[in-house]
Amino acid sequence: MRIGIVCPYSFDAPGGVQFHVRDLAEELIRLGHEVSVLAPADDSTPVPDYVVPSGRTVAIPYNGSVARLNFGPVVGARVRRWVSEGDFDLLHIHEPFLPSLSMLALWAADGPVVGTFHTSMERSRGLQAISPVVVPMLEKITGRIAVSAEARRTLVQHLGGDAVIVPNGVYVDRFARAPRDPRWVGADERPTVAFLGRLDEPRKGLPILADAVGPVLDQVPGARFLVAGRGEAAAERAQLAPFGDAVEFLGGVSDEEKASLFASVDVYVAPQTGGESFGIVLVEAMSGGALTVAADIPAFQAVLEDGAVGRLFRRGDSSSLARTLVDVLSHRAETAPVRERAATAVRRYDWSTVTSQVLAVYDMVLSTAHARVREDPRSRTMFGRLRAAATERTWA
Structure with missing residues (x-):
């Protein structure tokens, strides 16, 4: 299986989500799958061979911490090129609602998509503000994973829908x-x-x-x-x-x-x-x-x-x-x-168990898919992305 994984947070200053993405990618590769990870990272930052850097980041206060994200037209073009050239059977996007690389990848993708939700928070004015745009886009996600009951609660409370709980993994x-x-x-x-x-x-x-x-x-x-x-x-x-x-x-x-x-x-x-x-x-x-x-x-x-x-x-x-x-x-x-x-x-929580659970979600998503992941033509302009997200309730 050809799998594209999107990490929104920078590999320049790795944290829990980055380690999760890294370990999942390496476990999938060990099992014989072809994996490419798209993640923010400076060109000079050492990253594994399977990681495609998307460029420098901006530090933004987020949920009591500091998130290093990248966004914008240049990054968007890199995302579309990665999606187009990847010829992926499935795209796995982490934190899809985060206005960053993940959201750009979700905009760009047309095909089987799995989303993993890591965040836990009580109330978020930011999420409330962007929910009219984000909620329709989440309909592109065929399979939703939450890493815990708290992450699932945040998803349901702020964006609606539901998710299967698959915890973070540890060796x-x-x-x-x-x-x-x-x-x-x-x-x-x-x-x-x-x-x-x-x-x-x-x-x-x-x-x-x-x-x-x-x-x-x-x-x-x-x-x-x-x-x-x-x-x-x-x-x-x-x-x-x-x-x-x-x-x-x-x-x-x-x-x-x-x-x-x-x-x-x-x-x-x-x-x-x-x-x-x-x-x-x-x-x-x-x-x-x-x-x-x-x-x-x-x-x-x-x-x-x-x-x-x-x-x-x-x-x-x-x-x-x-x-x-x-x-x-x-x-x-x-x-x-x-x-x-x-x-x-x-x-x-061992990766052998967690990866089996993730693959079960992949199998479910692919069983209903009729095509590989390709670039969504609506992703080519910011206006087109916003108009499509805000007005369309069903995605081709």
Whole structure:
């Protein structure tokens, strides 16, 4: 099968969606399919051979984070050329409603299309503003996937329709078999707690963890906190400096280092305040063997099965986080059953299972298709795209 995958977010600064697209593409290639990924990236950015860069991006605040997107007539021409030359059996567009590369690809495509929705949000004036244009275009999508119940809720609430839930994937065994790093391995008197996330993105919750460190050290004086991720976070660094070597900032870590971190530490903490549709890092941490402590946002509650395979604390409440960490660090032996349940639960997220579910959606879409993906002639002008999207309810 020839599959074209569109990623809206830049490979210059990869995040969860980019890693999902990369891993899905590589798993499909491993299974014998031909895959091309269209994604924003500067010409000088190293990307895998199967990635076609669509050019530089613009940083735009989005859903509590910063999205690096590209759009416009030049990018539109590149998209149409990629669609036309790709001769794809099927096009798989991630975040189709995002005004970016994904929307341009949806405009350009005429043929079998699958859309995957990753975003979770409560209300969005932006989505409300563009919904008259976006909703008719979504009728071009034959198969819809949401990565979680929260992502599905966002789709239904803002744009209507429905989607089958297929979660994000993880190579579980890569984390389960990762070597332990002596620098990060905890001991009875020196248990280790890890945080991983963009340090300067407030919704990742570093300020919540920073406020909890002192109370935890009062009760567990030997605890060590390992803070991994890119970003300055000057205020948190200054706040935590008095604790000396009890807090260590690791900076950005590679995929291999991340796996070793989760295999080494006693606890992984996820203090996010919202804006998460799934929680792939929780699955990675559980796969590595770390006990996961997370804020009780809906997406994390779902992954941790309401606390059956991890521990939850009140979102945004550093006192609740501190009490939870003191409890699990003081009674580490009692957490063994939770870790065992987690090791079993993560198997449902392994890429072998997830890819089979994605391929089932592909098969469903192709069973109703009568042609390969080709360029939609209405995509050649911006006016034509907007007029078609706003006025037509059925697509040829």
